[in-house]
Amino acid sequence: MKRLAVTKEELIAEFFQSLVPSVILVKPQISENIGTAARAMLNCGLHDLRILKGKGDHLSEKAISASSGADILLEKAKIYKTLADAVNDMNYVVATTARRRDMVKTIYSPEKVVEVFNDKIKSGQKCALVFGPERTGLDNDDIALCDAIVEIPLNPIHPSLNLAQAVLLMGYEWYKTTANMAEKQLYVGKEPIAEKGAVLKLFEHLETELENRDYFKVQNKKTRMQRSIRNIFGRIDLTEQEIRTLHGVISHLIRRIE
Amino acid sequence: MKRLAVTKEELIAEFFQSLVPSVILVKPQISENIGTAARAMLNCGLHDLRILKGKGDHLSEKAISASSGADILLEKAKIYKTLADAVNDMNYVVATTARRRDMVKTIYSPEKVVEVFNDKIKSGQKCALVFGPERTGLDNDDIALCDAIVEIPLNPIHPSLNLAQAVLLMGYEWYKTTANMAEKQLYVGKEPIAEKGAVLKLFEHLETELENRDYFKVQNKKTRMQRSIRNIFGRIDLTEQEIRTLHGVISHLIRRIE
Numbered sequence: 001m002k003r004l005a006v007t008k009e010e011l012i013a014e015f016f017q018s019l020v021p022s023v024i025l026v027k028p029q030i031s032e033n034i035g036t037a038a039r040a041m042l043n044c045g046l047h048d049l050r051i052l053k054g055k056g057d058h059l060s061e062k063a064i065s066a067s068s069g070a071d072i073l074l075e076k077a078k079i080y081k082t083l084a085d086a087v088n089d090m091n092y093v094v095a096t097t098a099r100r101r102d103m104v105k106t107i108y109s110p111e112k113v114v115e116v117f118n119d120k121i122k123s124g125q126k127c128a129l130v131f132g133p134e135r136t137g138l139d140n141d142d143i144a145l146c147d148a149i150v151e152i153p154l155n156p157i158h159p160s161l162n163l164a165q166a167v168l169l170m171g172y173e174w175y176k177t178t179a180n181m182a183e184k185q186l187y188v189g190k191e192p193i194a195e196k197g198a199v200l201k202l203f204e205h206l207e208t209e210l211e212n213r214d215y216f217k218v219q220n221k222k223t224r225m226q227r228s229i230r231n232i233f234g235r236i237d238l239t240e241q242e243i244r245t246l247h248g249v250i251s252h253l254i255r256r257i258e
Numbered sequence: 259m260k261r262l263a264v265t266k267e268e269l270i271a272e273f274f275q276s277l278v279p280s281v282i283l284v285k286p287q288i289s290e291n292i293g294t295a296a297r298a299m300l301n302c303g304l305h306d307l308r309i310l311k312g313k314g315d316h317l318s319e320k321a322i323s324a325s326s327g328a329d330i331l332l333e334k335a336k337i338y339k340t341l342a343d344a345v346n347d348m349n350y351v352v353a354t355t356a357r358r359r360d361m362v363k364t365i366y367s368p369e370k371v372v373e374v375f376n377d378k379i380k381s382g383q384k385c386a387l388v389f390g391p392e393r394t395g396l397d398n399d400d401i402a403l404c405d406a407i408v409e410i411p412l413n414p415i416h417p418s419l420n421l422a423q424a425v426l427l428m429g430y431e432w433y434k435t436t437a438n439m440a441e442k443q444l445y446v447g448k449e450p451i452a453e454k455g456a457v458l459k460l461f462e463h464l465e466t467e468l469e470n471r472d473y474f475k476v477q478n479k480k481t482r483m484q485r486s487i488r489n490i491f492g493r494i495d496l497t498e499q500e501i502r503t504l505h506g507v508i509s510h511l512i513r514r515i516e
Contacts, residue, residue: 008415011415012415015413015415039416040423042413042415042416043412043413043416043417043418043419043423044412044413045413068418068420069416069418070416100445100447102447103445103447104444104445104446104447104449104497104500105444105445106442106443106444106445107440107442107443107444107445108441108442109439109440109441109442111434111441112441112442149445151439152430153433153434153437153439154301154302154430154433154437155273155300155301155302155303155433157266157269157270157273157300158297158300158301158327158328159301160301160326160327161301162326165298165301165423165426168423168426168427169426169427169430172410172412172427172430175411175412175413176369176411179411179412181367181409181411182365182367183366183367183369183370184364184365184366184367184370185364185365186362186363186364186365187358187361187362187363187364187365187407188362189358189360189361189362191362239362242362
């Protein structure tokens with residue numbers, strides 16, 4: 001059995017060895033964008049940054065400051081001259097692009113492409129996402145080198161994203177598949193959710209005090225009224241502490257004000 | 259039947275009338291962040307921006323410039339003093355928060371919360387997402403006002419997002435549910451995908467020329483070899499033009515060089 005990583009250093013070392021999609025920035029023009037892209041990568045569990053050098057400098061002060069602590073990715077970034085060089089050791093490469101080109105090419109949704117990546121990574125294949133220069137995007141020769149295209153669905157009235165935002169959305173889609181987050185959970189801290197018996201005792205406490213005060217005076221409506229109240233509290237997953245709180249609320253409400 | 263919006267002005271007017279989740283920024287401190295948050299909202303089909311005024315000024319040059327053309331959202335932004343005021347006309351309000359608090363509260367994943375929003379919006383309810391100030395996040399009283407919490411899954415090694423990035427990720431999750439994008443499609447422009455008959459004719463062309471050149475000389479392996487080749491091209495959804503291209507490739511390959 002695999003030993004669980006314990007220290008932060010071990011976690012980080014393990015992270016940099018994990019097989020996850022690479023990010024290839026083709027000729028980024030603005031240093032800040034390289035930094036914010038690196039930050040987005042680290043946010044989303046991506047670590048292999050490859051750059052085809054453009055005007056932007058990934059080791060400049062601006063890039064490092066914009067990375068907000070993700071400078072380790074900038075330091076480790078690999079530099080290439082051509083996209084062919086950058087994808088040489090890759091098995092499956094997907095281009096991100098906003099405009100449709102006159103090319104016969106598979107277009108994936110972001111969700112689907114990370115599913116495809118996951119399947120390939122499970123069989124040991126190396127995958128990469130390619131992002132073009134800020135203003136112009138990828139040229140057609142670069143896209144032809146890629147196996148497929150991914151399109152991010154955005155409001156057609158205002159679809160332009162900056163480079164780091166595109167990296168963030170794709171990285172986020174990737175990270176979600178690995179994070180396996182619960183869709184819905186009730187955060188209760190250390191407090192246990194009450195058992196049904198305790199909930200029923202609360203109902204009985206409330207109903208007894210209501211009964212004593214003639215709340216159920218029309219006897220043939222009593223069951224329906226009771227049921228309505230139980231349905232209100234039944235929609236809440238009450239903790240043991242909350243049950244105690246509500247007992248206290250009832251006990252105080254019935255006090256006579258002197 | 260609803261008439262389809264035709265002009266860009268009509269599309270925009272329709273967009274601003276659509277019932278979509280509101281975004282409430284609680285005391286944003288940095289003007290640029292309000293601008294980039296507005297840009298992210300417009301990217302993702304959100305238009306109702308509500309602000310509890312902090313140090314940031316949503317009508318400053320910095321905010322407008324950072325919004326990259328989404329300044330209409332800044333102009334239309336509604337300003338409030340308290341979160342209670344801002345959510346007064348809302349039916350369902352969800353807080354975004356990174357830290358877990360000592361509160362019993364439902365926590366949703368981003369995907370699940372937009373599903374919940376969609377259900378509520380279909381029955382005419384108004385929903386909002388609440389984002390706290392940049393450094394401190396929402397305070398516990400503000401969170402107690404909200405119906406639930408949404409947590410964005412991020413790499414625990416480096417989970418910090420800036421305000422606009424958080425707005426973008428949540429907005430993107432929302433927009434995806436409305437965009438209904440195909441998971442996978444082959445972009446072929448105006449070119450039709452070939453019918454099977456045309457694909458078979460291509461196979462026959464290739465196989466005849468191979469047969470003529472003794473490719474299938476071991477007769478008992480012929481079927482298997484044929485099948486392998488057909489499986490290669492069968493994995494591709496060829497267009498009619500591509501079929502013509504491949505016929506041309508075969509015709510040229512068999513030419514004798516003088």
